[in-house]
Amino acid sequence: MQSLNRALPPRRDPAPSRWAYKMQRLWLTPAFRIFMRLGLPVLVVALALAIFMASQARRDSLWGLMTSAKEQVTERPMFMVNLVAIDGASPELADAVRAKLALRLPQSALELDLDAVRVAAENLDAVARAVVRLGVGNVLQITISERQPAWVWRTESGLILLDDTGHRIAGLAERADRADLPLIAGQGANLATPEAIALLQAARPFEDRIRGLVRISTRRWDLVLDRAQSILLPADNPVAALEALIALDDAENILARDLTAVDLRNPKRPVLRLAPPALDALRAVHGITVPTESKS
Amino acid sequence: MTDLYQSQRAMRNLRKAALQRGMIAILDVGTSKIACLILRFDGLEDTSDGDGVGSMAGQSNFRVIGAATTRSRGVRFGEISAMNETERAIRTAVQAAQKMANVRVDHVIACFSGGEPRSYGLAGEIELHDALVHENDVSRVLAACNAPDIGEGREVIHAQPVNFALDHRSGLADPRDQSGNRLACDMHLLTVDAAVVQNLLYCIKRCDLDLAGIASSAYASGIAALVEDERELGAACIDMGGGSTGLSIFMKKHMIFSDSVRLGGDHVTSDIAQCLHVPFAVAERIKTKHGGVHATGMDDREMIEIGGDSGDWEKDRRQVSRTELIGIIRPRVEEILEQAAERLDAAGFSHLPSQQIVLTGGASQIPGLDGLASRILGQRVRMGRPLRVQGLPQAATGPSFASTVGLCLFAAHPQDEWWDFEIPAERYPARSIKRALKWFKDNW
Numbered sequence: 001m002q003s004l005n006r007a008l009p010p011r012r013d014p015a016p017s018r019w020a021y022k023m024q025r026l027w028l029t030p031a032f033r034i035f036m037r038l039g040l041p042v043l044v045v046a047l048a049l050a051i052f053m054a055s056q057a058r059r060d061s062l063w064g065l066m067t068s069a070k071e072q073v074t075e076r077p078m079f080m081v082n083l084v085a086i087d088g089a090s091p092e093l094a095d096a097v098r099a100k101l102a103l104r105l106p107q108s109a110l111e112l113d114l115d116a117v118r119v120a121a122e123n124l125d126a127v128a129r130a131v132v133r134l135g136v137g138n139v140l141q142i143t144i145s146e147r148q149p150a151w152v153w154r155t156e157s158g159l160i161l162l163d164d165t166g167h168r169i170a171g172l173a174e175r176a177d178r179a180d181l182p183l184i185a186g187q188g189a190n191l192a193t194p195e196a197i198a199l200l201q202a203a204r205p206f207e208d209r210i211r212g213l214v215r216i217s218t219r220r221w222d223l224v225l226d227r228a229q230s231i232l233l234p235a236d237n238p239v240a241a242l243e244a245l246i247a248l249d250d251a252e253n254i255l256a257r258d259l260t261a262v263d264l265r266n267p268k269r270p271v272l273r274l275a276p277p278a279l280d281a282l283r284a285v286h287g288i289t290v291p292t293e294s295k296s
Numbered sequence: 297m298t299d300l301y302q303s304q305r306a307m308r309n310l311r312k313a314a315l316q317r318g319m320i321a322i323l324d325v326g327t328s329k330i331a332c333l334i335l336r337f338d339g340l341e342d343t344s345d346g347d348g349v350g351s352m353a354g355q356s357n358f359r360v361i362g363a364a365t366t367r368s369r370g371v372r373f374g375e376i377s378a379m380n381e382t383e384r385a386i387r388t389a390v391q392a393a394q395k396m397a398n399v400r401v402d403h404v405i406a407c408f409s410g411g412e413p414r415s416y417g418l419a420g421e422i423e424l425h426d427a428l429v430h431e432n433d434v435s436r437v438l439a440a441c442n443a444p445d446i447g448e449g450r451e452v453i454h455a456q457p458v459n460f461a462l463d464h465r466s467g468l469a470d471p472r473d474q475s476g477n478r479l480a481c482d483m484h485l486l487t488v489d490a491a492v493v494q495n496l497l498y499c500i501k502r503c504d505l506d507l508a509g510i511a512s513s514a515y516a517s518g519i520a521a522l523v524e525d526e527r528e529l530g531a532a533c534i535d536m537g538g539g540s541t542g543l544s545i546f547m548k549k550h551m552i553f554s555d556s557v558r559l560g561g562d563h564v565t566s567d568i569a570q571c572l573h574v575p576f577a578v579a580e581r582i583k584t585k586h587g588g589v590h591a592t593g594m595d596d597r598e599m600i601e602i603g604g605d606s607g608d609w610e611k612d613r614r615q616v617s618r619t620e621l622i623g624i625i626r627p628r629v630e631e632i633l634e635q636a637a638e639r640l641d642a643a644g645f646s647h648l649p650s651q652q653i654v655l656t657g658g659a660s661q662i663p664g665l666d667g668l669a670s671r672i673l674g675q676r677v678r679m680g681r682p683l684r685v686q687g688l689p690q691a692a693t694g695p696s697f698a699s700t701v702g703l704c705l706f707a708a709h710p711q712d713e714w715w716d717f718e719i720p721a722e723r724y725p726a727r728s729i730k731r732a733l734k735w736f737k738d739n740w
Contacts, residue, residue, distance in 0.1 A: 014366070015384035016391050024391055025504060028400035 074108040081138045082106045089144040093126050097144065100124055109134055117142070125168045151193060152178055154185040154212075164197070166190035186215030195238065199223065202242045206255065220265070229255065232263045241267050304715040310508040311710070314403035320508065320707055321393065321401040323386065324516075324700040325408045325496065327371050327539025327562060328658060330382075331692065331700045332389035334362035334397040335707060358708050360687035362397025364389045373539040373558050374410030374513070376495040383502050390503060405509035405707050407516045407699055408496055409540045411488030413453075415553045415643070416444045418483040429462065429471045429479055432738060435717035437481045446487045453493065453510055454486040455714035458550035467548070483714065486512055486554050511706055513699040514542025514554045520702030521656040521680035521695070522546055531652035532645055533680065534636050534673075535698060536659035538562045541632055542699075543639055545648070550711070553643045557635040561659030564628045571624045572616060574602055582621065589626045590664040591619040629662065633672040640673075654680035658696030 016024070026032055053059055073079075082105055086094040101120055114132045121130035121142060128147045135141040147163040152172060159172035161181075168190070172178060184196055196213050199221060203210060206225070214222040220235040223242070234241050241264040248270075249255050254262070258278035263271035274282065283290060314320040315337055322333040335358045366388045370381030394400060420441035424433060438457060446452070460468040462476035471479060493510065500507050517535035518527075527546045535542040539560045545553040564587075569579035586600050595618035604612045645651070653673050655665065660679060670677045682701035684693065692700065 013384070015388045018387075021387045021391055022504065024394065025400050028394055028398065 074110045079109045079138070080106045081109050081112060081134070081140050083138075084140045084142065085135070087141070087143045089127075089146055093124075093144070093146060096124060097121050097127070097130075097142065103140070109138060112140070126170060128163070149178065149181060151190075151196070152181045152183045153190055154183060160190075162190050162193065164193065166193040182210070183212030184215065185212060186218075188218030189213070189215035191218070192221070196221065198239050199233070199242060202239045202246070205246055206249070209255075225255070229259055230261050232261060232265050234265045234267060237267075245270070304713070307507060307509050308710075308713075308716060310403055310506055311405070311707070314508050315707075317403075319399055319401050319403075321390065321404040321505070322700060322703045322707060323389070323404050323406040323500070324513065324697075324703060325371060325374075325376070325382070325386070325406060326368055326513070326537055326699070327374050327409070327560060328368055328537070329365050329696070330368045330371075330385045330389045331365045331697060332363070332386075332393040333360050333688075333692070333700060333704060334393050334399065334401055335359065335704055336361045336397075336399075337708070358686070358704065360685060360689075360704070361399070362393035362395075363689050363692050364392030364396065365692065366392070368538075371539065374408050374537065374556075375489075375492045376499055379495065379499055379502075383499050386499065386503050390505070402504075402506055403508035404500060404505045405511070405703055406496060406500060406507060407511040407513040407703050408492065409513040409535070409537055409542050409556060409699070411492035412558075413486050413488050413512050413514065413542075413554050413556055414446070414450075415555065416446070416485040416487070417552070418442060418444065418485055419480065420483070421478060421480040424477055424479055427475045427477060429474050429476065431472060431717070433479055434460075434472060434481075437479045438483065438714050438717060441481065441483050444485070446485075449490050450487045451490040451493055452485055452487050453512060454484065454515065454551070454554075456484050456550060456711050457481050457714065458484050458548070458552055484550065484552055486515070486551075488512070509707065509710070511703060512542070512544075512554060513537070513702075514544040514556060515551050516700075516702030516706055517542065517656055517682075517698035518544040518546055518551060518702065519705050520682035520698045520700075521654050526650075526652050526654065529652070530648045530650040531654060532640055533654045533656060534660075536560060536632065536655065536657035537696075537699075538658060541636055541657070541659075543636055543643075545640070545643060545645060547648065553645075555639045555643065557632060557639060559628075559632045559635060563632075564625055564659070567624050567628050568621070572602055572614075574604065578603065583625065586618055586621055587625055588618070588622050588663045589629055589668045591622045595619045595622065625662070626668070629659075629665065629668065630672065632659075633669055637673050651676050653677045656680040656682070656695045656698040658694075660695050 084098065084101070084103060084105070086097055089097060100123070101117060103117075112134075114134070117140070118130050118132040121127055121132070121144065126147055127144050129145045131143040133141050147167060147169045149161040149169055150164040151162040151166070152175060153160045153162050154175075159175060161169040161172050161178065162184075163169055175183065182196075182200060184190075184193075189196070192215060199213065200210070203223060209225045211224045211226055214224055214230075216222055221233045221238055223231040223233060225231070231242070231245065244267070245254075245262060245264060254272070258275045259272055260275050261273040263273065311320070318337040320335050320337070322331075322335060324331040337358045366385055368382075369385045370376060370378030371385075376382045390401075390404075418441040420437050420439075422433070422437045422440050434457075437460075459466065459482040460471040461480040461482075462468060462471050462474055463478055465476075468474070496510070497507055514533070514535055518533035521533050521535075522531050527549050530545070530547040532543060532545045535544075537560045539558070539562050541557040541560055543553075543555045543557070544551050561583075565576060565579045565583055568574070568583055569576050572579065572582075574582070582600060582602070586598075588595070598618040599615040600618060600621060602614045602616055604614070606612060640646075640653075651674050653669070653676060655669055655677060656679070666677060666679055679695070680698065681695050682693065682698040683705070685701055685704055688701065
């Protein structure tokens, strides 16, 4: 008789196969785990991306898709700027600013670089400061503070209007157009305007006689008066020298006399230069005869 | 011998590398089971509190993070007899332990019980060049030991210096930097069959593992089962395994003798299988469930169903009383213990000051063994269980894991062996660059 209990199937071998064992050890290697968890996904994604981007047509279509999507947002009417308002400027300056900015309107507010607009406006000579903002109803509001003319500068190429810091504002056709402003001349005169202001302040007692200031060798000032008189001021401390002269003038009324120049360059030894008739008269008083050939 | 010396040095370097990585596996290749533990070393232990025993008896610096046991296959008498089967069993154990620890281990320390270990006591003596013992003097005195004829096809697996003597002072643990004129040392040499070691090496290599150390399981179970004072005062450990029974005698914390009896628990099982005509697996189950060595009147009435699936009603309904079972088991256990006692007597164990004997190993779990053993081996017999180490699962704390746990301690606190010292310059070939370098190193 055969066994009633069915023979059990042979038991499964619990030992791992050689490959299973090797694979388990490989999976337990930290470097391999890190590679499989991070390196491999990154590699696969990068590979897929590279294969997709390899074709020029696909790249272009992708680019077109991106730009059209961007345009759809930026070109919406609520973002469009249609108007530029310029405040605080004379009509001519406003036109000049408009021409300078050369904005293509209407333009999307998202693409508008307000900082660049401000810098462009401030690059104009006549503009001291510009405030640019997007106002209500998408109006580009540009508030401009103009430079105030303070000086007329005579140069070899013509007359130039300067503000009180010596910055150029505009050219000037005729001196008579701005007769109210003081005149300066000479190379580098625009760079020394603070000193010129101080000198004019000091020279207020004979204000009506002043014709202008001349910068000599970008170093010192000459104060030019009417009747072709000039006061040569020193490079150092010209205001004190001028005040000393004013004191002298108050006492002895020097400037009313027939002088061509008062030389104050050396403060210890002011020199007066007389006009030729006055010189002759002085010599006659002192009984000095000068040979005619030495006079020339 | 130089060849093995080099390979042992290489193993020592591998072990250092593994300890630096902080991960090492322990593999106990036994006849009845293969156990694999994975140890994680958390850093060097603080040894600032003198030379005494640290916290947890020095076991606090490692932790068992993976443990697996599998039924051994292809191993007989602690020796590999079917390489493929053993390789599969090792793979099973290592894979399960790795899965539990969730780390990969590359270095493994293995122990085995077979190979007919033989002990030799060696003595060497040298004159010191100057009156101070240097590092190279220690290696010189170890090299000066008279090498015994260990026989053809045998290899040294342990060569431990157990004692140093300086002039008339003996019992020095570390003679370095002491002054004296004559340095003598005693060395314990343990040799095993070279083919057994080669087989184990090859088997582990086929599992993609590097062998970082090798130990005799008798030595390992002695480390685990003997307590500190037993090892100091002298004791013998009898590790009753499945296929062989290992003996090791410890004195002054060093193993001074080791031997093995090629009998074990598997022989008890095969006796039962032969007498009762049952399969091996059934015999094993009956042995572990009903086994014993002392029969009482109660046991006459306790009938054990043997079972069977022959289809014959008479055969399948056989019963045997527990007394009969004990009558089968007892002679074999007595034989094992008598053989062990014979080996101990041959080693001169009776001359030792302490006659403590510790029984451990899987076969020592038979109820009533302590009474039988004390009748054969002497009065001072106790059952030993391995030390507790951190993280060891409850299932692996029994006496059958004594050598596994001992191997953990061996990995954490290796004993200095002969090959840990540098080769003395005289041993190098006469015209080698190494010799010149060595001379430079020693003299400047």
